Amino acid sequence: MNILVCVKQVPDDFAKVHLGENGKPALEGIDKVVNAFDTYAVEMAVRLCENHGGRVVVATIGAEEEVRPSMVQMIAVGANQAYIFAPNTADGDESSVAAGLAELVKKTEETIGESFDLIMCGKESTDEISSQVGAMLAEKLNLSFVSSVIDVKPAEAGLCVKQETEEGSASYEVSCPAVVTVAKPEYDPRYPNLKSKMAARKAVIPYLSDALTPVQPAVRCMNYQEPAKREAGVKIQEKNAVDAVARAIALMADDKVL
Amino acid sequence: MGYIIGEEAKDLLRDVKEFCEKEVKEQIKEYDVSGEWPRPIYEQAQEMQLHMMDVPEEYGGLGLDHITQAALVEQMAWADAGFAVTMNGNGLALKPVLISGNEEQKKKCSEMIVNGGYGAFALTEPDAGCDASNGKTTAVREGDEYVLNGRKCFITNASVADFFVVTAMTDKTKGTKGMSAFLVYKGTPGLSVGNHENKMGVRTSTTSDLVLDEVRIPAENLLGEEGTGFVTAMKTLDLARIWCAVIGVGVAKRCIDEAAAYARQRVQFGAPIGKNQAIQFKMADMEIRTEASRQLIVHALTLADKGLPFSKESAEAKCFAGDSVMQTSIDAVQILGGYGYSREYPVEKLMRDAKIFQIFEGTNEIQRMVVGRSVIGKI
Known part of the structure; x- marks a missing residue:
């Protein structure tokens, strides 16, 4: 099974973020980490491939040097390959990010010469918390979609996924290819071991500087207010x-x- | 952080720091109280490969340089001294094998550690602590075997070890030149673990007696030649003392961090106590001592890496770091006052942990003898 996990780098969610003089969140000096829900998605994907075979590709959109450490970390915890795409929009809204990701999926498939059976995203990012991008990506790719997935297993028709609900959970069978967003599963993401981290640092992570078509966001954030x-x-x-x-x-x- | 390390090492240190902060620092508290060996934490640490930092790359290890290793071990000790002592115990057991063992022995013991096993170095005996040459454990050659009899004590990791490096007298008439070192594997008939020490500190490290009652081992389990056991043990301790100093520095750094955090938030007479020069000077001395300890460590490790003699320097590092961490932990308790004396706060544990660094791997009195004799020379 070929799995793509879309990963976003976010400010460390343990850090307190305040607004800067320009009215935007002042992120200087705050560590950047992989969005927690994306780390759950990568762990789920790696476990699926460890148990049933397959390959995990991770991809992100961002400035190469800024996001490379996060991609290295994902390789260290089990991803087989990583790609970095230059941003298609500045201050993009959810729709333009999803458009970028849809293009990223296609370009990555072209690059590796295979199509993905499953595309995974975190159910939300811990910085913006809109929970819209995964659903919009499925819509743009015209693929089946399940949100807040906490477990995934191969099934006859494709995949059996367990969705976290307010009351408990619900199980669905979905045909592949599919898009799912991932919530916190019962297990925690693994830590990279020292050897895998050292090897991951040497990994070749292609940077695709002009693969995505520039998009003008339809929704713009006018200003931020602190609580x-x-x-x-x-x-x-x-x-x-x-x-x-x-x-x-x-x-x-x-x-x-x- | 006084260690000058490269980007890769910084990256590894970040991961180890995250692991220690999220999986060790808080979880270890209940084990410190109960004295139970925290197996789940050690299993997680093994998954991160923190147990095999001393294993050479050619035997499946990591191939880390000594300074990087020091930075990582300090971070582990910052979270819990016993945790670092346990992980470091493997290095202590493997070192004599690497010093005197043959290729097969090196490969076998390294593989045991890489695959999640533990090793233990069994030198100390009830009547042979600082005076290691006064050991009563004997090894008698009988055909293709040696028969070992005796009792070892204060053996780190004995209750969980898969292999033991045991020193024993093969010829009592020759003094230190009559001591030999042997590999004994878990499960060998006659080998058993005795009394477990209920220790004051480093309680998450297991320390036990090791009993050898007519233990028959193949003659090929001899490490090096007969009569070289004392030299092997002393060479082992030369390096082990530096790691002991590194762990002490980790404890001292935690003392500094806890005391500084308290000094910032504890308000007395209308201001944080950290604004008082009395506290600032104490904090300054804690930091100066700790950084000086690090630099002695770096110097000793640099000499070791260059293949130069480093016995004196390792004794200096161990002695200074041991005395420093003890004083620094006392200062941390003092800065926290009544709260420092309470188990509600972490510094009383740090003070209990700190004391061992003046004792194990050769007491600081022995270290001073090593340094003093080296300075004075032959008389």
């Missing part, structure tokens, strides 16, 4: 519990919480 800062709270300083509870109830009653 309103929490106002200072009220300290309840009564000396005993009975008085403290009474004071808390009174405060909540005043604010019509109760």
Whole structure:
């Protein structure tokens, strides 16, 4: 099975991001990591190929030097090949990113001379959290689509995928080729071992500088606002519990919480 | 970080740091309390190949240079000293094999480690600690076999080891020149693990007695020639002492990080205590000692890499780093005050862990003897 995982590099989601003087998120000095949901997708793809055979290709859109470390990391944890595509749009909206990815899928298939049976994306990226790109990619490629997948197995008709739902999970059979977006499975992504990391650093990762057609985004972000800062709270300083509870109830009653 | 390392090493260090922060640092706390050997954590570490950093590339190892290795081991020790001691125990066991073993022995022991096994170096005995030449364990040649009898103590990884390097007297009349080193494999009849030490610190590293009762091993398990065991052991310790210093520095760095974080957030008299010169000076001394320890390590490793004598320098690094981490851990507890004395905060564990670095791989008194005699020369 040939699997393509679309990977996005994002600012470390453990870091606190503030707006810079230009009104945009100030990302200087913040580590870049692979989007967590994309790491789940790569792990799921690698496990599928380890158990049933196949090949995992990862691809991303970005500036070569900036995103190469993330691609190296994905090879170190089991991807067989990686490709980097130069961006097709600046400040792209979800639709233009999906258009870029659809073109990326085709160009990668042309490059390797084989078509993909399965295309995987994280269900969302931890920076923008729009959860739209995977579905839009399926639409643009005219392929079947399942979102929030937490398990995937080969099936007679193609693949059996388990989808995480509000209530539990649902299983679907989908024909290939298909697009799925991946949620957090039961397992964690593996750490790269030292040898695989050293080997991955030497991997040839092609950079396709003009493979994607420039796209003008239809939706533009006008400005960002940081969440309103929490106002200072009220300290309840009564000396005993009975008085403290009474004071808390009174405060909540005043604010019509109760 | 005082180690000057290349981009590849920095990349590896980032991965090891992430692993240590996410999978070791917090998880290890309950094992420190219970004294249970944290097998799941070690299995994960083996998947990352942190257990085989000393295995040469030609035997399936990583081929890391010593300075890179030091940076990685320091990071492991930062998360937990016992974790680093356990992983490093393999290197301690493999070193005598690499020094004196034949090709087959080197290959076999290296493969055992690469495949997830453990090794243990069994030198110390109840009456032969610093005075290693006073060992009572004997090895008697009988035809194509040696028969080993004796008791070893304080053996790191003994309870989990697949192979042991055991020193034993083949000729008591010759003193140190009557000591030989042997490879003994797990499961050999007569070989058993005795008392497990309930230690003050490095509690996630297992330390046990090793009992040899009429243990028959093939004569080809002899490492090198008969009578070379003491030299093999001393050469092993020369390098092992540097790694001991590296682990101590990792503990010291954690002390500095914990104390600095506390000094930034603990407010007394209306200001963070880190604004007080009393705290700043203490932090400065902690950092100076730790960086000086690193540089002694780098110097000793550089000499070792160049094939130059480094016994004195390894003793200096071990002694200075051991004393430094002890004092630095005391300072960290002092900076955290009452909280530092509480198990709620991590520094009391660091202080318990730190003490061993003045004791194992040759006490710091022995290190001073090595350095002192080297300075004075033959009298």
